[in-house]
Amino acid sequence: MYNIDRFMAELERKNPAQPEFIQAAREVVESVIDMVNENPAYLKAKILDRITEPDRVFMFKVEWEDDNGDVQINKGYRIQFNNAIGPYKGGLRFHPSVTLGGLKFLGFEQMFKNSLTTLPMGGGKGGSDFNPKGKSDNEILRFCRSFMTELQKYIGPETDVPAGDIGVGGREIGYMYGQYKRLRNENTGVLTGKGLNWGGSLVRPEATGFGSVYYADEMLKYKKDAMKGKTIVCSGFGNVTWGTVIKATELGAKIITISGPDGYIYDVDGVNTQEKFDYLLELRSSNNDIVAPYAKKFPNAKFFAGKRPWEVKADMAFPCAIQNELNGDDAKKLLDNGCKYIVETSNMGCTPEAVEVFLHAKIAFAPGKAANAGGVATSGLEMSQNSMKFSWSREEVDAKLKIIMKNIHDAGVKYGKEKKGNFVNYVKGSNIAGFKKVADAMIDLGY
Ligand code: 2IT
Numbered sequence: 001m002y003n004i005d006r007f008m009a010e011l012e013r014k015n016p017a018q019p020e021f022i023q024a025a026r027e028v029v030e031s032v033i034d035m036v037n038e039n040p041a042y043l044k045a046k047i048l049d050r051i052t053e054p055d056r057v058f059m060f061k062v063e064w065e066d067d068n069g070d071v072q073i074n075k076g077y078r079i080q081f082n083n084a085i086g087p088y089k090g091g092l093r094f095h096p097s098v099t100l101g102g103l104k105f106l107g108f109e110q111m112f113k114n115s116l117t118t119l120p121m122g123g124g125k126g127g128s129d130f131n132p133k134g135k136s137d138n139e140i141l142r143f144c145r146s147f148m149t150e151l152q153k154y155i156g157p158e159t160d161v162p163a164g165d166i167g168v169g170g171r172e173i174g175y176m177y178g179q180y181k182r183l184r185n186e187n188t189g190v191l192t193g194k195g196l197n198w199g200g201s202l203v204r205p206e207a208t209g210f211g212s213v214y215y216a217d218e219m220l221k222y223k224k225d226a227m228k229g230k231t232i233v234c235s236g237f238g239n240v241t242w243g244t245v246i247k248a249t250e251l252g253a254k255i256i257t258i259s260g261p262d263g264y265i266y267d268v269d270g271v272n273t274q275e276k277f278d279y280l281l282e283l284r285s286s287n288n289d290i291v292a293p294y295a296k297k298f299p300n301a302k303f304f305a306g307k308r309p310w311e312v313k314a315d316m317a318f319p320c321a322i323q324n325e326l327n328g329d330d331a332k333k334l335l336d337n338g339c340k341y342i343v344e345t346s347n348m349g350c351t352p353e354a355v356e357v358f359l360h361a362k363i364a365f366a367p368g369k370a371a372n373a374g375g376v377a378t379s380g381l382e383m384s385q386n387s388m389k390f391s392w393s394r395e396e397v398d399a400k401l402k403i404i405m406k407n408i409h410d411a412g413v414k415y416g417k418e419k420k421g422n423f424v425n426y427v428k429g430s431n432i433a434g435f436k437k438v439a440d441a442m443i444d445l446g447y
Contacts, residue, residue, distance in 0.1 A: 001037050018101025024108050025052050031431035047439050054081045058154050064146045067136055076147055078126035078154055081107035084441035088124030091165030096131040112434030113369040116408045119380035132167045133289045144175035152180050157188040163379050164193045189386025192379035201382035203397040209243020211374010211405050212345040218409035219364050228252030233314040235259040236321035237291045242280045245271045257309035260291030264309040267301035313337040319349035328353030344368040362423045370408050370430040377404045
């Protein structure tokens with residue numbers, strides 16, 4: 001029998017100074033421990049011990065030359081967490097906050113998220129502490145080349161398929177894919193998020209945000225409610241936020257905030273025109289990592305320096321930026337202001353205290369590993385198209401994404417609906433559904 005306190009103490013002892021990994025693991029273990037303790041096969045297999053240990057971790061040096069001719073040195077990582085249900089799959093994050101422990105949390109989450117998508121993908125994650133902020137296009141090119149020169153030793157279309165994450169978009173994927181081809185002389189789906197002209201899939205750039213809104217739509221329908229007319233506070237201003245505002249606007253909701261590391265924008269008119277959608281992409285590709293210029297461009301919008309958008313009154317909240325961006329006090333503020341739905345679109349965007357506030361208040365809370373799975377699901381669809389050497393239409397990919405998000409939602413209801421009343425604990429439900437498939441596969445495969 002597993003005892004949660006003993007198990008977590010041992011996990012912390014074995015993984016010192018990795019608070020985000022421990023946070024992610026604790027949430028999953030809390031959700032599944034009763035199910036594990038009731039299943040002799042899981043206990044015999046020591047499933048919790050095995051599933052919390054990554055298969056392997058690569059750490060490497062990335063040397064590159066900046067525009068002044070100076071040599072720069074960064075850390076590079078790839079974590080192959082678990083491949084029980086398919087090749088390792090997950091993004092690459094380029095951000096100064098990247099550490100081994102941070103990537104282990106992301107790889108761990110990715111394993112269950114990928115399981116939820118219903119597609120055959122294992123869990124992986126990687127990246128670098130490289131900071132794209134202020135870098136020239138040539139510097140980004142040289143960094144990506146050097147990064148891939150080492151990474152290519154560990155990946156492959158049937159082994160491990162990286163993609164983008166924070167700081168890694170179409171441009172970076174292009175530079176890395178170019179280097180992979182130069183070194184290996186092969187055209188394969190070794191990365192996803194590729195450009196449309198060189199093996200990418202329609203809808204992949206929008207997919208994380210679209211998927212999150214499709215998931216939210218299912219959650220609302222389940223409560224006999226609808227997106228139409230809802231006001232939404234959203235954080236971030238990158239790729240994920242962009243997809244979210246486009247789809248939420250299409251479904252008749254109004255996004256009134258976006259944010260950056262410098263503060264947030266309150267746009268009373270809504271972030272709801274093609275000009276504003278396009279401007280988000282412009283802000284991102286400027287590499288300045290600030291959102292303030294939005295208020296200059298659209299004078300009805302106001303910029304609040306150094307603050308987060310959770311103080312603004314709205315019906316729904318979509319954290320779309322980074323882990324632990326919404327804490328317990330923010331959660332209370334949202335509830336005091338009448339917010340009814342929280343759709344965690346960033347990975348582990350809410351602290352455990354915030355999640356506790358939402359669940360205690362029996363508010364509909366969609367956890368990131370379920371709500372944001374549309375990105376990697378569409379990566380999975382990109383892999384399928386690459387394998388077939390064929391491309392689906394926008395409508396075909398979008399229809400598949402929609403079905404996948406509905407299935408992920410329904411799995412959360414199946415395992416998370418409380419026996420009494422109508423409340424669905426999507427955290428517990430999604431953790432159990434994601435875990436079960438990986439754990440059962442691990443047992444089938446032996447050790
Ligand atoms: O967090 C994520 O799911 C991603 N960054 C997307 C990963 C992928 O392989 O598309």
